[in-house]
Amino acid sequence: xxxxxxxxxxxxxxxxxxxxxxxxxxxxxxxxxxxxxxxxxxxxxxxxxxxxxxxxxxxxxxxxxxxxxxxxxxxxxxxxxxxxxxxxxxxxxxxxxxxxxxxxxxxxxxxxxxxxxxxxxxxxxxxxxxxxxxxxxxxxxxxxxxxxxxxxxxxxxxxxxxxxxxxxxxxxxxxxxxxxxxxxxxxxxxxxxxxxxxxxxxxxxxxxxxxxxxxxxxxxxxxxxxxxxxxxxxxxxxxxxxxxxxxxxxxxxxxxxxxxxxxxxxxxxxxxxxxxxxxxxxxxxxxxxxxxxxxxxxxxxxxxxxxxxxxxxxxxxxxxxxxxxxxxxxxxxxxxxxxxxxxxxxxxxxxxxxxxxxxxxxxxxxxxxxxxxxxxxxxxxxxxxxxxxxxxxxxxxxxxxxxxxxxxxxxxxxxxxxxxxxxxxxxxxxxxxxxxxxxxxxxxxxxxxxxxxxxxxxxxxxxxxxxxxxxxxxxxxxxxxxxxxxxxxxxxxxxxxxxxxxxxxxxxxxxxxxxxxxxxxxxxxxxxxxxxxxxxxxxxxxxxxxxxxxxxxxxxxxxxxxxxxxxxxxxxxxxxxxxxxxxxxxxxxxxxxxxxxxxxxxxxxxxxxxxxxxxxxxxxxxxxxxxxxxxxxxxxxxx
RNA sequence: GCUGCCGUAGCUCAGUUGGUAGAGCAUACCCUUGGUAAGGGUAAGGUCGAUGGUUCGAUUCCAUUCGGCAGCACCA
Numbered sequence: 001x002x003x004x005x006x007x008x009x010x011x012x013x014x015x016x017x018x019x020x021x022x023x024x025x026x027x028x029x030x031x032x033x034x035x036x037x038x039x040x041x042x043x044x045x046x047x048x049x050x051x052x053x054x055x056x057x058x059x060x061x062x063x064x065x066x067x068x069x070x071x072x073x074x075x076x077x078x079x080x081x082x083x084x085x086x087x088x089x090x091x092x093x094x095x096x097x098x099x100x101x102x103x104x105x106x107x108x109x110x111x112x113x114x115x116x117x118x119x120x121x122x123x124x125x126x127x128x129x130x131x132x133x134x135x136x137x138x139x140x141x142x143x144x145x146x147x148x149x150x151x152x153x154x155x156x157x158x159x160x161x162x163x164x165x166x167x168x169x170x171x172x173x174x175x176x177x178x179x180x181x182x183x184x185x186x187x188x189x190x191x192x193x194x195x196x197x198x199x200x201x202x203x204x205x206x207x208x209x210x211x212x213x214x215x216x217x218x219x220x221x222x223x224x225x226x227x228x229x230x231x232x233x234x235x236x237x238x239x240x241x242x243x244x245x246x247x248x249x250x251x252x253x254x255x256x257x258x259x260x261x262x263x264x265x266x267x268x269x270x271x272x273x274x275x276x277x278x279x280x281x282x283x284x285x286x287x288x289x290x291x292x293x294x295x296x297x298x299x300x301x302x303x304x305x306x307x308x309x310x311x312x313x314x315x316x317x318x319x320x321x322x323x324x325x326x327x328x329x330x331x332x333x334x335x336x337x338x339x340x341x342x343x344x345x346x347x348x349x350x351x352x353x354x355x356x357x358x359x360x361x362x363x364x365x366x367x368x369x370x371x372x373x374x375x376x377x378x379x380x381x382x383x384x385x386x387x388x389x390x391x392x393x394x395x396x397x398x399x400x401x402x403x404x405x406x407x408x409x410x411x412x413x414x415x416x417x418x419x420x421x422x423x424x425x426x427x428x429x430x431x432x433x434x435x436x437x438x439x440x441x442x443x444x445x446x447x448x449x450x451x452x453x454x455x456x457x458x459x460x461x462x463x464x465x466x467x468x469x470x471x472x473x474x475x476x477x478x479x480x481x482x483x484x485x486x487x488x489x490x491x492x493x494x495x496x497x498x499x500x501x502x503x504x505x506x507x508x509x510x511x512x513x514x515x516x517x518x519x520x521x522x523x524x525x526x527x528x529x530x531x532x533x534x535x536x537x538x539x540x541x542x543x544x545x546x547x548x549x550x551x552x553x554x555x556x557x558x559x560x561x562x563x564x565x566x567x568x569x570x571x572x573x574x575x576x577x578x579x580x581x582x583x584x585x586x587x588x589x590x591x592x593x594x595x596x597x598x599x600x601x602x603x604x605x606x607x608x609x610x611x612x613x614x615x616x617x618x619x620x621x622x623x624x625x626x627x628x629x630x631x632x633x634x635x636x637x638x639x
Numbered sequence: 640g641c642u643g644c645c646g647u648a649g650c651u652c653a654g655u656u657g658g659u660a661g662a663g664c665a666u667a668c669c670c671u672u673g674g675u676a677a678g679g680g681u682a683a684g685g686u687c688g689a690u691g692g693u694u695c696g697a698u699u700c701c702a703u704u705c706g707g708c709a710g711c712a713c714c715a
Contacts, residue, residue, distance in 0.1 A: 104710095112643060203710030204642025211712040215642050218710070250650080259688085259706050314715060335715055369640050369713055370706095378714080463715055487715095514715090551672045578672080586676035600674060612675065619675065 005056040017052035024059050034061040037071055037185050046185045062225040073098030075187045076197050076223040077105045082178035083124035094156040102222035106205055113217050118199040132191035133176040140170045157181050196230040197223035243533035245526040246375040252534055263373050263380030270542035282385050291357040296339030302329040308338040309431050317367040336362035340388045341496040349500040355391035362386045382520040389513040400447030407484045407517045413638040418474040421453045424461035431465050432491040440488045441467045465491035475531040487514040534592045538634045545572040546593045548584040550600030557604035568632040
């Protein structure tokens with residue numbers, strides 16, 4: 001006798017052990033059809049799992065959201081592997097997990113896949129779905145499984161099995177003629193995958209994620225429970241492409257990049273205006289929060305980088321400067337901290353000087369790998385909104401709290417409300433003793449807790465000199481971006497010999513907190529462009545208002561309006577071209593100017609303007625003075 | 640850096656099975672003075688990413704190289 005408890009608390013009793021699928025069938029044929037898997041103790045299990053003792057189960061259907069999608073995507077990955085093995089039997093299979101929005105599978109084969117292969121594989125996948133092949137789980141002996149895959153020539157699979165801890169069961173899943181090592185769970189049949197999937201792209205990927213290993217062929221796909229969801233996802237991708245900052249940068253004439261300066265940005269007037277607006281926000285906040293601003297040299301002798309430890313770890317990605325005249329040992333600075341320590345070291349510091357918050361809009365250069373470059377989001381020449389807080393150990397907590405308040409305010413100003421925090425602890429390659437790291441990690445975690453932050457652990461991802469908090473914001477279309485950071489550093493002050501005189505007259509080491517709110521201007525501006533899809537709020541927009549005439553007899557008045565706007569501090573332009581108003585409205589709408597003031601004969605006569613908002617179809621007739629006052633108010637950046 | 644794909648006018652793209660190229664938009668000029676997302680006409684605009692090779696002849700074929708895109712690896 002087994003008693004099966006369902007989520008609603010009801011209990012069903014059966015005389016003999018029973019499978020989840022049988023329970024579902026017993027409840028109703030509709031549920032049996034919809035059933036995908038079971039959840040037992042919070043773990044997903046196969047629908048065919050045999051229940052031989054009293055158990056509480058939930059039957060998972062497509063309505064179960066992420067869990068169900070993960071299952072589906074994992075199955076679609078297997079389905080793809082089966083199709084690939086049928087079409088290209090010489091291909092070796094490796095792993096194929098579900099990921100956000102879809103799945104991938106890594107294959108090994110002598111000749112790479114081409115984009116033309118994708119539709120063929122997709123078609124075969126549909127055929128396998130129609131075949132309705134049952135997916136069954138088998139428990140194998142480890143040695144037998146290794147021998148089995150070796151026998152098939154599937155060396156990667158054999159290697160994976162060998163690496164599974166001895167106490168774990170080896171489960172293989174069989175569908176048709178395809179058999180794969182897998183932890184499961186899986187759907188009960190290939191038919192349950194349905195047809196709302198699509199293979200998206202080909203890419204290379206290193207075996208086990210290590211660049212020293214062979215490169216495999218990865219195929220990415222997306223999978224959903226119904227076609228509507230698939231279409232919605234594909235539509236979302238199209239929308240994301242439309243707001244790509246590289247495209248908008250060109251269309252809105254914000255910046256450009258070219259071969260002669262790979263990894264750098266040519267900022268055009270409009271883009272630079274955006275930069276200056278953002279910089280202004282940060283500068284005002286720094287001033288209001290007790291920071292001092294400095295500027296440090298671009299070229300710094302290699303000795304300083306050797307002393308700081310950066311040379312040892314990063315010399316490969318530092319630019320070196322030579323003069324042609326003599327042997328120079330200068331590096332173009334890849335970061336600002338050692339320079340800030342030099343300013344700190346001028347004169348004797350007292351505990352009364354701490355915390356000393358030293359900020360710089362620091363222009364840095366790093367030779368990033370070519371493949372890492374991406375528009376203005378990842379460049380070789382960038383400007384950080386950097387600052388280093390020199391403080392005592394006792395001040396770490398209060399400084400962390402103050403910084404968290406600061407970045408939240410700034411992010412909110414730019415329209416980002418959703419921010420998560422990651423805590424990255426000691427990496428393998430690091431400076432400083434274990435005791436120092438214990439202290440730094442402990443202090444940072446405690447401070448994060450005191451600041452009311454919930455953190456998720458990012459193991460081994462800290463900087464070489466200390467642990468970090470990383471601030472991840474979510475943009476308007478749900479993508480996550482890591483921007484801000486706060487890092488505790490006990491190492492750099494030691495290496496570069498920074499000290500202060502404590503209350504008792506003794507000499508002490510300060511702690512350095514490295515912190516940035518935006519990260520780099522280039523990256524943050526790229527994110528802003530994509531977040532707003534180029535439709536900036538008035539205070540951020542490079543051009544805030546365009547005055548457009550309907551007839552040339554209104555030209556003089558239009559210039560008067562322009563003058564009034566400029567006098568009120570607005571970034572305004574005038575369009576007197578010999579074009580119809582329809583044309584002008586379209587042109588400036590496409591340029592994403594937030595406000596248009598249209599003037600014709602009527603407006604010129606009574607000194608009014610017809611105000612039109614980007615994307616709207618309404619017009620508002622206002623007296624010139626009122627319009628200017630209203631826009632001046634709207635265009636104020638956050639205080 | 641690695642794997643794959645791509646590089647034709649300012650932009651989006653067509654084309655040449657090897658005989659040095661075409662459209663739309665944008666630009667300039669002319670006509671049009673028009674009331675809220677493209678009025679009409681004319682013109683100008685390209686050593687087809689670069690270098691080398693094969694060829695009577697290369698934008699087209701081959702090699703190398705630079706740059707871009709997607710992913711991987713990297714990210715002080």
